[in-house]
Amino acid sequence: MRVVVDLNRCQGYAQCAFLAPDVFAMHGEEALLYDGQPDDTRRLDVLRAEAACPVKAITVEGAGATWAAEGAGVSDGG
Numbered sequence: 090m091r092v093v094v095d096l097n098r099c100q101g102y103a104q105c106a107f108l109a110p111d112v113f114a115m116h117g118e119e120a121l122l123y124d125g126q127p128d129d130t131r132r133l134d135v136l137r138a139e140a141a142c143p144v145k146a147i148t149v150e151g152a153g154a155t156w157a158a159e160g161a162g163v164s165d166g167g
């Protein structure tokens with residue numbers, strides 16, 4: 090699975106770091122650090138983070154079906 094964050098779009102809301110702390114971490118107030126090739130065991134966390142990002146800055150590739158995020162009951166809030 091591959092994770093790409095558009096850091097130009099990212100506003101540092103930290104939704105991703107909250108939902109998938111093993112993959113995303115805030116460094117200070119604004120800078121986001123992330124693991125671009127997280128373990129597959131983190132798949133659901135990553136998909137939740139992708140779905141929750143208010144600015145849709147997160148792209149996940151090779152995670153299987155994106156319906157998993159929809160099925161995870163994630164709301165699209167800030």
Ligand code: SF4
Pocket residue numbers: 094098099100101102103104105106113121141142143144145146147
């Ligand atoms: S949820 Fe989106 S905007 Fe917020 S820190 Fe993560 S990538 Fe950036």
